[in-house]
Amino acid sequence: MDWNRLVNERGPALVLYARQWLASHAEAEDAVQEGFVRTWRAISTGRAQEEAIVPYLYRAVRSAALDCLRRDSRRQRREQKDFEDKPDSEPFFLPQEANPETAAGLQDALQSLPPEQREVVVMKVWGEQTFDAIGHALEISPNTAASRYRYGMEALRKSLKQESVT
Amino acid sequence: MNDNMEQFEKELRETRPRGLSAAAKDQLLQRLSEPSPTSHWAMPRTGWWAVWLSAAALVLVAVWLGVKYREQPAVPVAPVVARETPEPAQKPVAQQGLRLVAADTAVVEQKDRGIVMPERGRPMRVMEYRFMDQVEWEHPVEHNRIRVVRPRNGVILTGLNVD
Numbered sequence: 001m002d003w004n005r006l007v008n009e010r011g012p013a014l015v016l017y018a019r020q021w022l023a024s025h026a027e028a029e030d031a032v033q034e035g036f037v038r039t040w041r042a043i044s045t046g047r048a049q050e051e052a053i054v055p056y057l058y059r060a061v062r063s064a065a066l067d068c069l070r071r072d073s074r075r076q077r078r079e080q081k082d083f084e085d086k087p088d089s090e091p092f093f094l095p096q097e098a099n100p101e102t103a104a105g106l107q108d109a110l111q112s113l114p115p116e117q118r119e120v121v122v123m124k125v126w127g128e129q130t131f132d133a134i135g136h137a138l139e140i141s142p143n144t145a146a147s148r149y150r151y152g153m154e155a156l157r158k159s160l161k162q163e164s165v166t
Numbered sequence: 167m168n169d170n171m172e173q174f175e176k177e178l179r180e181t182r183p184r185g186l187s188a189a190a191k192d193q194l195l196q197r198l199s200e201p202s203p204t205s206h207w208a209m210p211r212t213g214w215w216a217v218w219l220s221a222a223a224l225v226l227v228a229v230w231l232g233v234k235y236r237e238q239p240a241v242p243v244a245p246v247v248a249r250e251t252p253e254p255a256q257k258p259v260a261q262q263g264l265r266l267v268a269a270d271t272a273v274v275e276q277k278d279r280g281i282v283m284p285e286r287g288r289p290m291r292v293m294e295y296r297f298m299d300q301v302e303w304e305h306p307v308e309h310n311r312i313r314v315v316r317p318r319n320g321v322i323l324t325g326l327n328v329d
Contacts, residue, residue, distance in 0.1 A: 003195065003198040003199075004195060007186065007191055007194060007195060007198075008185075008191075011185045011186045011191065012182060012183040012184065012185035012186075013183060015183060015184060015185060015186060016183035016184075025184060029186055029187065029190040032186060032190075032194075033186075033190060033193065033194045033197070036194055036197075036198060037194075037197055037198070040197075040198050091184065092183055092184065093181045093182060093183050093184060094181075094182045094183070094184055096180075096181060102181055103181050106178065106181050124175070125175050125178045125179055126178075126179065126183055128179075150171075153171060153174060153175070156178075157174060
């Protein structure tokens with residue numbers, strides 16, 4: 001297993017995925033690290049198969065991010081408040097030289113999506129996963145994943161359009 | 167998905183998410199390069215069903231063997247309760263390449279030691295025997311022979327019918 005390649009290829013989308021639940025980039029990095037280690041252990045002990053490693057990674061990162069949230073409810077509330085107060089304090093995306101406002105606008109639009117739509121959109125657009133793989137990772141049917149994606153993309157487009165008008 | 171949606175997806179993908187920092191990536195790769203966690207519970211890809219199948223097969227064989235032995239008629243054999251000298255050691259000779267050509271055991275003396283009354287069960291007669299074991303080995307090429315004669319003592323308890 002070429003972990004180096006996997007970390008390079010999948011790392012950014014996984015960090016973005018973890019950011020849905022975590023207020024800081026550093027915490028998202030921790031969740032991604034934990035997700036990778038859990039996946040590595042699962043493969044080493046035969047609980048996961050290499051062919052289905054990417055959906056397993058998403059599931060492991062999701063689980064690690066939620067564990068991180070549960071660890072300290074007080075901290076969670078405090079950080080959630082910070083997150084709501086300063087949603088763009090730590091950007092989700094790399095700055096775009098041509099249009100620096102795009103990344104910030106996209107981050108706002110993503111954060112305005114319902115969580116179940118947002119995670120499907122992130123997995124499909126930046127994770128480049130099929131609906132089958134998304135369904136497998138989130139334990140939902142591929143049709144449900146496709147439906148959430150469609151609604152999420154429409155909402156995202158609307159939100160971005162409004163932002164460009166204002 | 168229509169083309170419009172695909173185009174929008176492509177546009178979104180151009181905005182790239184922030185990845186892991188160099189330090190986090192190094193730390194992660196270091197953790198992933200550690201020796202694989204091995205667990206004695208780790209199962210091959212075939213999974214637990216193979217283990218259960220093997221266990222079930224073993225149980226079936228054990229049951230079959232149990233039934234088979236129970237069907238055999240019981241042969242009354244007087245129990246040997248004590249051996250004062252071990253049986254002749256044959257293995258070292260065999261390892262020299264010799265082959266066994268003759269083996270014989272003869273009772274050279276027997277003594278009736280009387281009847282014992284155990285706390286539970288039937289009374290038993292105690293017979294003490296003196297055997298003479300004789301084995302003969304031959305070298306397969308040179309045809310030299312070795313004869314070993316050894317005495318052996320044994321005590322046999324035989325149950326008595328008092329009805």
